[in-house]
Amino acid sequence: MDDAVSKALQHTETTRVVEVGRGVLANSGRIINDLLVDEGKPGLLVADERTWQAAGAAVQESLRAAGAELVEPMVFPGTPTLYAAYEHAEEIRERLRGSGAVGVAIGSGTLNDLVKLASGELDQPYAVVGTAASMDGYTGFGAPMTRGGLKITMPCPAPRVVVFDLDVAAAAPAPMAASGYGDLSAKIPAGADWILADVVGVDPIEPLAWELVQGGVKEALSRPDELAAGVPEAYAGLCNGLVLSGLAMQVARGTRPASGAEHYFSHLWELDHLGAELDPPLSHGFKVAIGTLAMTAFYERFLVRDVAALDLDAVVSSWPSWDEVAADIAKTMSGPLIDKGLNETREKYVDAEGLRARLGRLVSTWPQTKQRLEAQLMPAKQLQRMLVAAGAPSRPEDIGLTPQAVQETFPRAMYYRSRYTVLDVAREIGWFGELVDEVFAPGGVWS
């Protein structure tokens, strides 16, 4: 087992066993049967036709060889792509209840989320066998779900057991690993956002969660062309990186270790139904890739400026009142997002003296803070080349957007969540609009 994974497992709330490696599918029966025996229940494998073919049949065979008791598996159609709709979670929950079984999800994002939620509602553990390195939700808690036409993240515990075979991940359709690569690349600007929140005293870094996510991320992102070529060895870093992200969220009991402002671009586009008509729909990781590149380019422009030379008196005297901020939110957001933006932004809003204290910490530590940020980040054009090599989107057009649409997402991403990011720092200093313009000016990643 990866050292970082075993370290994480000493601190996770829910996940007890993680097996990531080449050929681990052959041991999946023994590993999962331990859970079934502990619970004194049979297993119910839940797959779709594609994931059944990729891993389900082999897991069933391995479980039988281990002497496991199984009920009739649930196999959804392979096309159209299964949606994370609450009705499906209810269907799985009722099958689990009716058969008195423990769920074993065979799949990636959606199947894992459905079985996670169904099991959580029955207050029982579950296992997942990953079939693609497509996102970091395997080991996380909570399940994004469509319910009554709305997309919400429903609370539910992470899996007890995770099995992830690198050969299976490498054989999955190429866009899936490219998505996972996009999701993992987010940890670069997300880490920078956490550094800033730490420095100003809003959200202190938790060393273990930080190390789990950031310890191996650059290494894991370093072989994009081999991932695109389906070389199994290259999948170790990506798969472990994705698994560690979820474990770090369990350790920190929140999503801060794995996401920053780049994820809000993705969430907002998801709410706009971007690419929802495609089959399969535009993936989380593909939207995140563009958000990550946008934020990396923003950081690049931010770091050109000299924070140490800020005139704090001038900054504080031009700081808008809450009423002015609220008026801007009403102009920037639309529909139900106006209320959400108001509530979320209110949480991070401070008065003039609060602002002086907050930015004062940044000014007084700037040389060291700038060094930490530079060590954390990478040049936007380098990241762009890596995304291209991985087969992930690198231009707004690749996900059906214009550069202007990405530009307009910046202020919405700033108001969308209470999490403090570089977008807030820039807004508080008064640089926000200029920096966004600079990202899209000639010479930038998308000019």
Ligand SMILES: [Zn+2]
């Ligand atoms: Zn993500």
